Amino acid sequence: MLVAFLYDDVAGEPAGRALFEIHLETCARCQNEIAALRSVRTQLAHWSPPEPSFLVTSRQSAVASPQLPAVGQASWWREIPVWAQVAAALLFLGLSAGLANLDMRYDQNGLSVRTGWLKAVSQPGPPLLAPSAPIAPAAVARSGGPAEPWRADLAALERQLKAELRAAQVSAATSAAHPQPVRATTDADVLRRVRALLDESDKRQQRELALRVAEVMRDVNLQRQADLVKIDRTLGVVQSTLGVEVLRNRQKMNQMDILYRASQRQ
Amino acid sequence: MTWTDEELVARSISGDSDSFNELVLRWERPIYALAYRTIGREEDARDVCQETFLRAFRALPGFRGQAKFSSWLYRIALNLCRDWMRRERRAQVVQPAEDVDLMELAAAAEPSESIEDLVARKDLTRLVERAMALLPEEQRTAIVLKEYHGLTFQEIAELVGCPLSTVKTRLYQGLIVLRRELAKNTKATL
Numbered sequence: 001m002l003v004a005f006l007y008d009d010v011a012g013e014p015a016g017r018a019l020f021e022i023h024l025e026t027c028a029r030c031q032n033e034i035a036a037l038r039s040v041r042t043q044l045a046h047w048s049p050p051e052p053s054f055l056v057t058s059r060q061s062a063v064a065s066p067q068l069p070a071v072g073q074a075s076w077w078r079e080i081p082v083w084a085q086v087a088a089a090l091l092f093l094g095l096s097a098g099l100a101n102l103d104m105r106y107d108q109n110g111l112s113v114r115t116g117w118l119k120a121v122s123q124p125g126p127p128l129l130a131p132s133a134p135i136a137p138a139a140v141a142r143s144g145g146p147a148e149p150w151r152a153d154l155a156a157l158e159r160q161l162k163a164e165l166r167a168a169q170v171s172a173a174t175s176a177a178h179p180q181p182v183r184a185t186t187d188a189d190v191l192r193r194v195r196a197l198l199d200e201s202d203k204r205q206q207r208e209l210a211l212r213v214a215e216v217m218r219d220v221n222l223q224r225q226a227d228l229v230k231i232d233r234t235l236g237v238v239q240s241t242l243g244v245e246v247l248r249n250r251q252k253m254n255q256m257d258i259l260y261r262a263s264q265r266q
Numbered sequence: 267m268t269w270t271d272e273e274l275v276a277r278s279i280s281g282d283s284d285s286f287n288e289l290v291l292r293w294e295r296p297i298y299a300l301a302y303r304t305i306g307r308e309e310d311a312r313d314v315c316q317e318t319f320l321r322a323f324r325a326l327p328g329f330r331g332q333a334k335f336s337s338w339l340y341r342i343a344l345n346l347c348r349d350w351m352r353r354e355r356r357a358q359v360v361q362p363a364e365d366v367d368l369m370e371l372a373a374a375a376e377p378s379e380s381i382e383d384l385v386a387r388k389d390l391t392r393l394v395e396r397a398m399a400l401l402p403e404e405q406r407t408a409i410v411l412k413e414y415h416g417l418t419f420q421e422i423a424e425l426v427g428c429p430l431s432t433v434k435t436r437l438y439q440g441l442i443v444l445r446r447e448l449a450k451n452t453k454a455t456l
Binding site for chain 2 (some may be wrong): 052
């Protein structure tokens with residue numbers, strides 16, 4: 001009855017349960033037994049099997065063939081918890097931004113995003129997104145200079161795109177009355193130019209990264225050499241201090257020896 | 267619409283493979299858990315689980331509904347576990363890993379669980395696994411079916427083919443052994 005009471009599985013013997021409850025009120029031994037077994041059950045509740053990777057995840061994957069009730073194979077990345085995936089994505093973005101020396105700024109000029117290691121940090125760049133103030137070619141030239149020819153290309157590309165947009169708007173408004181204006185360049189051309197710009201940017205980033213790595217290596221070597229020199233000097237000081245101490249000790253011992261002999265003679 | 271197991275079985279017998287898929291989806295976790303707690307190895311529990319559904323699929327036309335589908339499935343799984351243990355000559359079922367994989371631990375963490383709580387939970391799991399491994403097969407089966415699958419004493423008795431009183435005795439004896447072993451191991455780890 002004790003086990004049946006413990007699991008509340010007293011089907012067919014409700015009277016037995018009532019009797020046991022009455023007994024339990026007066027029997028300390030049974031009370032202790034029930035308490036101990038409940039504690040064991042609490043501990044048992046902590047045992048859960050490892051999450052299987054083979055479980056069926058969709059109705060479609062449950063039966064792969066009409067003969068076998070096959071089970072689907074979950075993708076390996078689904079086993080990685082969501083928080084770990086998010087952390088990995090953030091880490092990747094952070095590393096990428098750090099590697100590219102990404103500089104994002106939002107001020108009265110609008111949002112500006114810059115990248116690269118060779119740019120002057122203190123030199124303010126033109127805002128990329130300034131709705132009320134379009135980028136002037138002079139500003140682009142000032143910011144980019146001869147070292148950044150792609151800025152001029154980008155500005156030219158932007159002007160071209162704006163011109164095309166305006167032309168498209170005009171043509172939409174007057175499409176019934178006027179024929180379509182001939183486009184200076186096709187979309188494929190624009191795409192090609194954008195790709196070329198991106199390729200050039202990639203190459204420049206790689207060059208700058210290599211340069212940066214070389215600089216870091218040089219700095220590390222310099223620091224190492226400086227540290228070695230410092231350690232060498234410190235060791236020299238310690239050695240000289242130790243030598244002085246040894247000499248002093250010898251002198252004291254000699255004096256004690258002299259005193260000892262003098263006392264022996266007396 | 268949610269079909270009962272018996273309705274899904276009937277539809278499966280008449281050739282509706284989606285219905286059997288539904289049964290697999292519904293019962294694969296309990297069957298896997300039963301196999302794992304009985305034989306203690308994830309890989310083998312997985313094999314037993316798959317083999318259980320394979321056998322059930324093949325034997326489905328012969329299922330007449332004398333018992334519940336779940337009981338029938340449990341019986342197939344328990345027979346397979348018994349065969350596995352006989353084949354492997356294993357009395358000890360669970361071999362918990364001694365080392366702690368921190369990545370695995372971190373992945374298993376509940377959102378509101380600290381690492382200390384997590385380690386404590388893993389330690390307790392290991393203690394329970396070791397204690398369960400010491401039980402004779404009959405006691406272990408009775409405890410697993412009652413404790414983790416919520417079967418009634420009557421269902422367990424029918425499943426393992428023994429009197430109801432025997433099931434209760436096995437369960438009680440098993441709990442006594444577990445109480446002793448868990449207390450011993452808990453003291454040892456402190």
